[in-house]
Amino acid sequence: MLKLALLEMRKHQFARFFGYAAIANVGILLFLLMIGLVDWGAEDYAFKTFPLSFMLIDTFSRATFIIFAGALLSKLVISEYKNKMMNVMFTYPIKRHKIIAAKLIIVFLFTFFMIMFTNLLMGAILLATDHFYHFIPSELTGNEALQLLIKYTISSLSAAAMALIPLLFGMRKHSTTTTMVSSIFLVLVVCSGVNGPSVSINSIIVIPLTLGAIGLWIASLSMVRLETKDVN
Template sequence: MLKLIQLELRKHRFAGYIGGAAIANIVILLFLIMIGLVDYGAEDYSFLNYPVSFILIDTIARATFIIFGGALISKLIISEYRNKTMNVMFTYPIKRHKIIAAKLIIIFLFTFFNILFTDLLMGTILLTTNHFYSFIPDALTVNEALTLLVKYTISSLSAAAMALIPLLFGMRKHSATATLVSSIFLVFVVCSGINGPSVSINSIIVIPLTLGAIGLWIASMSMIGLETKDVN
């Protein structure tokens, strides 16, 4: 499986996607700076305290990389069905479900690590900036930091799993458009807020866990169905 993953990474020149993720992080940072400057002094200030600030950061990170995950599904799986290159790959002396599993593992890990990395990077920048300018009055204790780390690690895992949901829509007619549109729709659902910035849909823990389980189920069903419907 590891060799299959390595072959896929080289085949699709994955360094370019890592560069794209880096650019996305720069855009996210600029967006957060803009929010901080524009909303400064407002009653519902987005950086009122650390919990609200990290909800904002995590929401933007999940939205960005769930859509990124949809783009990867379109590139690594859907486009290969449309171009018939998947049929060629299925002639190799490798079990078909392993080929798809390698692609899905790449998508899952890429989405997970980028969401978590963005959360950590933006959180570190926030802490460093606040050390010099003190726009957040509360202090972040070690216990609170560890709690946030665990919380957003779980959030990143569930988001990476739910990022596989657009595979269901893309595989119906091997449509890249359907894959991306469903990714965007998913973002609107899971990244929407309730009662302002302090509470989001994602904070209702059963929702992201359920959607994550659905994403993993869709991935497993796609591999099981390879011998029949998906290959025809």
């Protein structure tokens, strides 16, 4: 499976996607900086506390890389069905479900690690900036930092799993457009807020866990259907 995943990454010149992810990180940083400057002095300042600050960072990270995952699904899976390349791959002496599994593992791991990396990077920048300018009145204790790390690790895992949900819609007519629209719609649902900016849909733990389970179920379903509808 590892060899298949590495071959897929080489075939699609996967290194360039890390470059795109770096550009996305710069965009996230600029958005956070803009929010911090425009919102400065407001009663509901977005960076009023560390938990609020990290929730905002995680929201931007998940939104960006769930959509990014939709683009990867379109490139690695949907497009290859559409241009019949997948039919050629299925003639190889490799079990069909392993070919799809390798592609989905790449999408899952890339999404998880990029969300985690972005959370840690933006969090480090936030802490460094606050060290010099002290715009967050509270202090981040070691215990709070550990709790936030565990919380957002779980959040990243669930986001990476739910990012596979658009595969269900994209596979119906092998449409890359449908896949991308589904990813954007998913972001609008899971990254929205309730009761103002201090509470996010993602903070209701049952929702991201349920959506993550659905994403994994869809991934397994796509492999089960290989022998029937999807290869016709």
